[in-house]
Amino acid sequence: MSAPTPNPMHYKAPGWFTRNIFNRAVAGLTWLGISVMGSRVLETTGRTSGLPRRTPVNLLRLDGREYLVSPRGHGQWVRNVRAADGRLALLLGRKRQAYVARELSPDDPATVSILRAYLRKWKAEVGVFFEGVGPDSSDAELAAIAVKHPTFELTRA
Secondary structure: OOOOOOOOOOEOOOOHHHHHHHHHHHHHHHHOOOOOOOEEEEEEEOOOOOOEEEEEEEEEEEOOEEEEEOOOEOOHHHHHHHHOOOEEEEEEOOEEEEEEEEEOOOOOHHHHHHHHHHHHHHHHHHHHHHOOOOOOOOHHHHHHHHHHOOEEEEEEO
C-alpha cells in the first residue's frame, strides 16, 4: 500500500488564540509602527468581495530581496494575492509600500534557501506548521514541504 499523496492546497487554519489574541496583538503593534521581527500588515483585495483584506505577515529580507512565505499553506491571503495578479501592499504604521509578488515554484532551488531562512528566523512562531522540518533540515526535506508553503518574491511597485 502506498503512502497518501500530500494535498498541495494544504491549509492549517489559525486557532482561537492565534486569531483573536496573537494576530490582533501583532497587527496592533504593526499599525502603531512597531515591527515585531519583520512583521507587516499585508493588504490585498478580496477576490470575491473586492474589499481590502488585511492580515499580519512576516517580511523576510534575504540577500537584498524581500519575500513572503505562507506558513499555514494556501490560505485566504495567498489566494487573494494570486487573484490580484500579485498586487499587494505592506503596511507598517502609516507607511504603505506597494509591491508586486511573483510566486516561486516549489521546485525553484531558491525556495529551499528562502524556507530555511524563514524557519531560522521564525521557527518558534511558525514551526508547528512545517511538520517537524526546521532550519537545520536537509535540502530534500525542505524541498518536500515546499509545495505546502507558497513563497513569493516581492518587487516594489
